[in-house]
Amino acid sequence: MVTLSDVAKEANVSKMTVSRAINHPEQVTPELLELVEKAMDKLHYRPNSAARALVNNRTNVVKFITLEDIDTTEPYYMNLLFGVARGLTKEQYALQLVTDIGDIGKSGDDGYIITGARQADYDLFDAFDKPFILYGENRHGYDYVDTDNSLGEKIATKYALERGYEHVVFIGLDVKEPFEYSRENGYLSTMQQAQMPTQIYRAANHSHQSKKVVLDNWEKFPQNTCFVCGSDRLAVGIIWALLEKQVKIPEEYGVIGFDGVFLDQVSNPKITTIKQPTFEMGEILAQMLLQKIKLSGAPQGEVLLEPKLVVRDTTK
Known part of the structure; x- marks a missing residue:
């Protein structure tokens, strides 16, 4: 079994230095830390987590x-x-x-x-x-x-315009939070750059709420409209509304979600979305x-x- 002494010998430093590099890396120079880490990797040495936690007064x-x-x-x-x-x-x-x-x-x-x-x-x-x-x-x-929430909606809005949709509407989350402001800003800045009129609606993050927004404002959404959404859950509700209106997706109306986790794949039709890592x-x-x-x-x-x-x- 490889010991602390073996690591110290390989790195040509003292055991105390190795211990300090493991338990208090902020107390050693980057060069010395790299030297110790290389020796540990070469010898396949793994510090005892319980011992490290005890030394550092931590619970891990x-x-x-x-x-x-x-x-x-x-x-x-x-x-x-x-x-x-x-x-x-x-x-x-x-x-x-x-x-x-x-x-x-x-x-x-x-x-x-x-x-x-x-x-x-x-x-x-x-x-x-x-x-x-x-x-x-x-x-x-x-x-x-x-x-990068702003970048995500810039990508979505630009794609909708590139696909030939004449109207792009943003359906955002009804929360006054930085991530939502960033998403709206991504949409707004892209539309303004393209010199296109903007429309913004907000709903709680529930499918039935976004469906209601679309149905309540249906006369404001002519054919060849794409809905850029603040979440996939909102996108699902919009799809429900479009299906109820018996319009063609994606030829007459498009939908782009945001998240890319599960809902975009189980929806019918499957949702074009901005996938978060x-x-x-x-x-x-x-x-x-x-x-x-x-x-x-x-x-x-x-x-x-x-x-x-x-x-x-x-x-x-």
Whole structure:
């Protein structure tokens, strides 16, 4: 079995230096850290996670906290959770799922990944005494990971125009949150650049709500309209409305969703959508939080990942 002494000998440093590089990497130079890591990799040395946690006064537990309705986001969060779990497993960390923010601090943990935060929640975060990373854009200076929401809707709107739709309508989420503002901005900026008139409607993230918006305003949507949506769930409701009106999809009306997790594939017809890299975002959330824990809470900044257009049956 490879020991700490073997690593020290391979790296030509002391055992104390190796220990410091493993348990307190912020206390050694990048060059020295790289030297120790190369020696560990060469010898296939893996530090004992329990011993590391004891040395650093840590639990090796991270809590994943969701502050929104799981019923409307379950498929989406499943992918995100798998990504987080994979990122934590690489560093031998365990994951706990929390749906009640009041449970924070009731048992040992080293930090938090927080999803579904809304404006009313931010005052709570300042009271946290442990590192945390938010999933989702914010304007409060907290570290976060998210999709580039503005870019996603720019891609969707541009594609709708390129496919020859004469009218492009945005159906967004009825929430006053940064991610929604970014999505609307992506639509607006693209339409303005194309010198096209804009139409924006908002609905709660439920299919029956977006269906109602379309049916209630049907006379405002002539043929050759494409609906660019703030979520796949909203897109499903719009498809229901179009089917009820017995119009042709995608020849007469198009629909583009946003998320690319499950609903876009089970819908009939299947939805052209902006696919978020949820698994990758989960891994990055875990990596950023673990780095923040190692660096005693030092800020990690923001990461925006590029979404991709997936073309299916609801556009020309």
